Amino acid sequence: MRTRLTDLLGCPHPIVQTGMGYVAGAALVTATSSAGGFGIVASATMTVDELRTTIEKIKTGTDAPFGVNIRADAADAEDKIDLLVRHQVRLASFALAPSRDLIRRCADGGVLTMPSVGARRHAEKVAEWGVDAVLVQGGEGGGHTGPVPTTLLLPQVVDAVGIPVVAAGGFFDGRGLVAALAYGASGIAMGTRFLLTTDSPVALDVKRRYLAAGLTGTVVTTRVDGVPHRVLRTPFVDSLERAGRLSGLIRALRNAAAYRRSTGLSWPDLLRAGRATRQGRSLTWAQTLMAANTPAMLRASMVEGRSSSGVMSAGQVAGLIDDLPSCADLINRIMRDADARLAALAG
Known part of the structure; x- marks a missing residue:
């Protein structure tokens, strides 16, 4: 299936695997891109050396093109972009809008750029700055998300910009791909669906927690890091939601202490990270500390398999997924389904 996205990225199928912290590493990205999709490494939880190794x-493992997701406000963002340029990585994606300087740095080095957006005005701004594509995530999506559903946000952005648009939030099968194309998108991006594959490094017990979730099994909370974050509803998350100011601060301090021990950071280093996170946002210090150690809470579930004490970012689509295929089987299934749907519509 040829679209503006496949022409841009050089992949056979218009299916993107998003950069999920501690999930989208070498194994998952290699499996996705080898199967004809486009895998994206999650580098926000990696050092520059770890990203180089990845x-x-x-x-x-593959000659197929792939991308790397970079946190635009990270201190090492420029170093990571230089690494992408040296290794001729096809695409840099961004969860936060990149600056004009970062976009220019990528363009000068031959690296395509694709920021994620949750509003039309954000898409218009980065399009004016010269990005190559935008990924539009509706409110159904996992992780940091906005209030507008994909079905309303997607056509609005498609009408506003002249570059390829990738649709994210609520996609898991061929029907969704055809629907996104009908709205004017050039492809779809999926996170939770790729997390729930046999190629994903997430522990089986954690995957089972996802598979057991219903359509109401996720919640959008600001108690994780101060901004709306869609996660699986668990007793741990419920306790964060119920916590008062004092108990929330105590819990944040306890989690921060655990994070400090696991990373070797000093308390001054941790507080500096918290202050950097707090910039531009009206966060309490409890939220600031929680934001600073969010990577530890993600790691507890995604890497260590401790779903009872970790945070699990999840799209609402988790309630519709009931199996764990390989990336190759998943992509082939989606494309067969999409072809059949298009043929039925043409008939």
């Missing part, structure tokens, strides 16, 4: 592993 890129080298992927290039050893």
